[in-house]
Every structure is written in structure tokens, then in C-alpha cells.
Amino acid sequence: MDTPFRKESLPRKTFIVFNALLLSVLGVIALIPFVHVLMASISDPFKLAANTGLILWPKGFSLVGYQKVFESVEIWRGYLNTILYTAGSVALGSVLTIFGAYVLSRRNLYWGNKAMFFITFTMIFNGGLIPTYILISNLGWIDSPLAVIIPNCMSAFNLIIMRTYFQTIPESLEESANLDGANKLQILFRIMIPLAKSSIAVVALFYVIAQWNSYFQAMIYLRSAKFFTLQLVIQQILLKNQATSVGASGSSAYVAVVAELIKYCVIMVSIIPMLVAYPFIQRYFVAGIMVGAVKG
Amino acid sequence: MQGTKREGKIRIDWRRNHTYYYLLLPVLLYYVVFLYIPMGGLAMAFEHFSPAKGVFGSAFVGFANFVTFFKSYYFWRLIRNTLILSALGLMFGVLSPVGLALLLNEVKGRLFKKTIQTATYIPYFISLVVVASLIKIFVAPEGPVGNLFSSLFGLDNSLLTYANGFRPIMVVSDMWQMTGYIAVIYLAALSGIDHEQYEAARIDGAGHWKQLLHITIPGIAPTIIVLFILRTGQLLNVGYEKIILLYSPGIYETADVISTFVYRKGLLEFNYSYAAAVGLFNAVAGLAMVLLSNWLAKRYTDTRLF
Numbered sequence: 001m002d003t004p005f006r007k008e009s010l011p012r013k014t015f016i017v018f019n020a021l022l023l024s025v026l027g028v029i030a031l032i033p034f035v036h037v038l039m040a041s042i043s044d045p046f047k048l049a050a051n052t053g054l055i056l057w058p059k060g061f062s063l064v065g066y067q068k069v070f071e072s073v074e075i076w077r078g079y080l081n082t083i084l085y086t087a088g089s090v091a092l093g094s095v096l097t098i099f100g101a102y103v104l105s106r107r108n109l110y111w112g113n114k115a116m117f118f119i120t121f122t123m124i125f126n127g128g129l130i131p132t133y134i135l136i137s138n139l140g141w142i143d144s145p146l147a148v149i150i151p152n153c154m155s156a157f158n159l160i161i162m163r164t165y166f167q168t169i170p171e172s173l174e175e176s177a178n179l180d181g182a183n184k185l186q187i188l189f190r191i192m193i194p195l196a197k198s199s200i201a202v203v204a205l206f207y208v209i210a211q212w213n214s215y216f217q218a219m220i221y222l223r224s225a226k227f228f229t230l231q232l233v234i235q236q237i238l239l240k241n242q243a244t245s246v247g248a249s250g251s252s253a254y255v256a257v258v259a260e261l262i263k264y265c266v267i268m269v270s271i272i273p274m275l276v277a278y279p280f281i282q283r284y285f286v287a288g289i290m291v292g293a294v295k296g
Numbered sequence: 297m298q299g300t301k302r303e304g305k306i307r308i309d310w311r312r313n314h315t316y317y318y319l320l321l322p323v324l325l326y327y328v329v330f331l332y333i334p335m336g337g338l339a340m341a342f343e344h345f346s347p348a349k350g351v352f353g354s355a356f357v358g359f360a361n362f363v364t365f366f367k368s369y370y371f372w373r374l375i376r377n378t379l380i381l382s383a384l385g386l387m388f389g390v391l392s393p394v395g396l397a398l399l400l401n402e403v404k405g406r407l408f409k410k411t412i413q414t415a416t417y418i419p420y421f422i423s424l425v426v427v428a429s430l431i432k433i434f435v436a437p438e439g440p441v442g443n444l445f446s447s448l449f450g451l452d453n454s455l456l457t458y459a460n461g462f463r464p465i466m467v468v469s470d471m472w473q474m475t476g477y478i479a480v481i482y483l484a485a486l487s488g489i490d491h492e493q494y495e496a497a498r499i500d501g502a503g504h505w506k507q508l509l510h511i512t513i514p515g516i517a518p519t520i521i522v523l524f525i526l527r528t529g530q531l532l533n534v535g536y537e538k539i540i541l542l543y544s545p546g547i548y549e550t551a552d553v554i555s556t557f558v559y560r561k562g563l564l565e566f567n568y569s570y571a572a573a574v575g576l577f578n579a580v581a582g583l584a585m586v587l588l589s590n591w592l593a594k595r596y597t598d599t600r601l602f
Binding site for chain 2: 012015016019020022023024026027028029030031033034036037051052053054096099100102103104106108109110111115118119122124125126127128129130131132133134135137138150151152153154183184185188209212213214215216220231234235238239263264267270271274275278279282285
């Protein structure tokens with residue numbers, strides 16, 4: 001396996017070099033959009049407006065875009081709303097997922113397989129957009145944060161990952177706790193949940209990412225600006241071209257130029273939390289995917 | 297006799313396991329309310345639904361909404377766009393991560409491998425809204441990609457305004473966002489292949505190429521098939537949340553798909569019954585495709601999802 005490079009055959013050497021080059025190019029392509037946006041976001045607004053093509057180094061230097069973004073009430077409120085909704089949704093979704101996954105990982109339950117089918121069937125068939133929308137509106141949740149927090153708080157896919165993990169915990173553990181007089185709830189809360197800590201963290205992380213990044217539910221259910229999530233605020237600014245609303249003032253030429261700069265700064269402000277957290281959470285993600293992949 | 301035996305079983309199960317069922321109750325309640333009630337709500341596809349009258353009070357019209365859709369001017373355009381985008385997505389979405397995983401698997405330097413893996417994985421964490429914004433910035437005439445096309449081919453508007461540009465933009469941006477993430481799943485499967493198989497192959501004189509064909513590819517084939525089947529379930533939704541952020545009436549010719557049509561008819565034009573009918577058609581077709589691909593996988597390989 002570990003033949004030193006110089007001892008490899010010529011075609012093999014060519015392949016190794018070519019492979020390394022190709023992978024490096026792919027790595028650069030993956031990252032270059034971030035570099036472009038970062039460099040544009042700290043550029044001088046007038047030089048940025050005159051620029052065409054890729055930006056690998058700031059054109060001049062200015063932080064006026066970030067200053068405008070940090071002064072924007074909408075963005076801060078969007079951040080706060082997103083944090084609150086995500087916290088609520090992830091807490092609820094994780095608890096439900098743990099309960100469901102644990103119960104359905106138990107053998108000898110008469111209704112176990114039927115309940116599992118009841119849940120997984122929704123992965124391949126469901127009511128879809130319109131009946132769900134009518135349901136939410138009948139619940140009176142139009143323009144209510146509940147419409148963003150509660151529906152979609154759990155996913156059958158994550159329940160399967162969690163269940164797979166619970167199934168790997170040896171049954172003897174439960175039996176001996178049972179002999180010591182622990183009841184089912186004590187076994188779940190004192191033994192199983194502490195044992196499954198890392199797998200619970202993975203599932204909770206999946207929920208955090210999904211909820212943090214979602215915009216569609218917020219877009220169709222929320223009406224008042226005070227409830228808007230960060231993604232929805234960004235959508236208004238970036239895709240509906242309302243960057244001027246973030247509040248550049250002065251001559252109209254200046255407003256237009258700064259509005260362009262603000263777009264880049266908004267992107268940076270919204271992805272920085274993810275990029276900072278990424279190195280810490282990446283290994284949990286890989287671990288979680290492995291758990292899912294083992295089961296297949 | 298048979299009935300009482302079963303009842304006895306159920307009673308014993310309840311006595312022994314009722315704590316479990318109490319824990320399961322809120323989960324089932326969640327699925328009933330948010331997934332099964334809307335499934336029942338699909339009845340509105342067969343009605344002239346009005347929100348004031350509700351599903352039970354609205355007039356029944358049979359298959360009229362479906363007939364309207366099948367006869368609609370947009371029907372074939374929607375089917376064509378949906379199928380082309382999903383076929384492209386399936387092809388590139390399954391093959392490119394396999395390619396990346398196989399290339400990464402040949403790398404011996406652990407630091408280099410880890411760096412590339414990390415870099416290609418990052419785009420997965422970016423929200424759709426930001427991805428759509430990045431696309432708009434890049435394909436604008438002054439953006440990096442748009443600028444290239446404007447100087448090479450004289451295309452002076454955003455590439456998103458050309459109907460021909462939409463499919464390539466969707467495919468490339470999906471590859472940018474998803475390849476690294478899905479490759480991780482294949483790498484996990486690759487690391488699960490027994491190393492003794494490679495040893496044995498080397499002793500038999502099999503080169504790298506033969507090892508790839510006869511050990512590596514068969515080793516990850518089950519994972520490829522499972523992900524393939526899972527993807528066919530999502531197939532007809534073709535990432536409509538992203539399309540909604542990117543398309544405009546000028547490029548509906550290639551960009552409008554069934555799900556975006558449902559969204560517009562239902563939530564923007566309040567034509568609930570018609571939209572629900574189109575949505576139901578889409579969901580049934582999707583279900584059929586999952587069952588078909590599962591059946592094919594079962595028939596021709598040993599792998600299946602269920």
C-alpha cells in the first residue's frame with residue numbers, strides 16, 4: 001500500500017500528480033465565491049462599481065458597507081428572530097426525535113413496525129404545499145412564528161439515524177438496569193440519553209442547519225416585518241434589490257453604489273456564523289453521515 | 297379463536313410497554329397533524345375548494361381540475377422542464393460525488409485529503425438564499441462568469457435572462473453546493489471496504505485499474521443505489537425552492553417546473569384546488585418513480601431500499 005512515490009511506475013506517478021492538481025483546482029473552485037464576496041465587501045464602493053470580473057484582492061478599502069449593515073434594524077431583528085425560532089424548533093424537534101427513535105428502536109413492540117411505516121411513508125408521499133398551507137391557515141398560524149417553528153421541526157430521516165444508534169446499544173445494559181429496579185423512563189433518561197449524547201448532538205446540528213438556512217416557510221407564512229427571519233431579510237435585500245432600504249443616504253449615485261456594496265456585506269454577515277462554527281461541527285457531521293451510511 | 301389470541305397479545309403488549317407508547321404519542325400526533333391531515337386535505341384536488349367552506353363543504357367536481365391541467369397549454373412544457381432538470385440532477389448529482397470520492401480515495405497525504413474534503417464540503421452549509429445571491433452576482437454582466445460570457449460571446453445581460461442558460465446554471469450551482477457533502481457518504485462507504493481484498497488482488501497481480509473495477513466500485517455500489525433511489529423520491533421536486541429564487545417570467549420556457557407552477561397557482565393566484573390537483577399529480581408520479589427504481593434495483597441487483 002505505502003510504496004514511496006519515487007518507486008511508483010511512470011503512469012502511476014503521472015496519475016498521482018494529475019490527481020493532486022485536479023483536486024486542488026476543485027478545492028479552489030469550491031472556495032472562490034467566498035473569496036470574491038469577502039474581497040468585494042471590503043472594497044471601496046466606487047471602485048467596486050467600476051469593476052468587472054473576479055475580485056481576489058480588495059479594490060481600495062472601505063468598511064462603509066459593514067457600517068450600514070450593522071446599523072440596520074432589519075438585519076439585527078432578523079438575526080434575533082432566527083436565533084429564537086431555531087432554538088425553539090430544534091429543542092422541540094430533538095425531544096420528539098429522541099422519544100420516537102428510542103421507542104421504535106425497542107424490539108418486541110406489537111405496534112413498532114406499523115408505527116415505523118406510518119412515519120417513513122411520509123418520506124415518499126405527502127400532502128404537499130397547498131393542503132399544508134390550508135392546514136396552517138386553519139390553525140390560525142398565518143403571520144405567526146409558530147408556523148415556522150413547529151411544522152418541519154422533525155424529519156423522518158433524522159429519526160432513522162437516531163434509531164440506528166439506539167439499536168447499537170447492547171440490550172444487556174437495559175436488562176441489568178431493569179434488574180436493579182429502574183423503570184423504563186429512568187432507563188431512557190439516566191442511561192440511554194447520556195450514552196447517545198454524541199448522536200443526539202449530530203441530529204440537533206442537522207436541525208440547526210436546516211432551520212437556520214430555511215427561507216421558504218418564513219416567506220409563505222410570515223407577513224409582518226417584525227417576525228421576519230434573517231434569510232427572509234437577506235432575500236428582500238439581495239434578490240428583490242431593496243438594498244437601498246438598509247439606509248444609505250446622500251446623492252442618488254452614492255446610494256446606488258453603496259447599495260451594491262451592501263449586498264456583499266450582507267452575504268458575509270449571514271454566512272460568517274456558519275463559517276466560524278464549521279471547523280468545530282464538521283467532524284460531528286461526518287460522524288453522523290457515517291451512522292446513516294452504515295444502515296444505508 | 298384467532299381474534300382473541302391477537303387481542304390477548306395486544307393486551308399483554310400494552311401492559312408491558314405502555315410507557316413506550318406514551319412516549320411515542322406526541323411523535324405520532326405530530327405526524328398525524330402535519331403530514332396525514334394535509335394528505336387528507338388532498339381531497340380538495342377533486343373539489344372546487346373555497347377556504348370559507350373547507351374540505352367538507354366545498355363542491356365536488358371529480359377529475360375536472362386534473363383534466364384542466366392535462367389540457368393546459370403549460371402541461372407539456374412543465375413535464376419537459378421537470379424531467380430534464382431532474383434527469384440532469386440525477387446524473388450529475390450521483391456521478392460527480394462518486395468521482396470526487398474516488399479521486400480523494402487515491403490520495404495518500406492525509407492533510408491534503410482533509411483540506412480538499414473540507415473545502416469542497418463548505419458550500420453545503422450555505423443557505424439557498426445566499427447561494428441564489430451568489431449565482432446572481434456571478435452571472436451578472438460585470439460578475440466573474442457573466443463577464444467571461446460577455447467578452448467571449450457578446451451576451452450583455454445577466455445569464456439568468458437567457459432561457460438556454462438556466463439549466464447549466466442549476467446543474468453547476470447544485471454541483472458546487474452538494475458534491476463535497478455527498479462525497480463524504482461515499483468516502484465512508486469506501487473506508488468500509490475490507491483491505492484484505494486489495495491485498496489478495498495485489499498478490500494475484502491486479503493493477504490499480506483492475507482493483508478499482510473489481511473491488512472499489514462493487515464495494516460502493518449499494519451506497520450508490522440507495523442514494524439513487526432516495527433521490528428519485530425527491531426527483532420531481534427538482535429543488536423548486538431554489539428555482540423560485542432564480543427564475544423570472546422571461547425564462548419560464550426552460551425554468552418553470554411542476555412545483556413552481558403549484559406554488560404560483562396556489563399561493564400567488566389562490567387557485568387552491570387546481571394547484572392541489574397539480575401537486576397531487578406530481579406526488580403520485582414521484583411515488584411511482586421511487587417504487588419503480590426500487591423494483592428495478594431489487595430485480596437487477598441485491599440492493600433495495602425497502
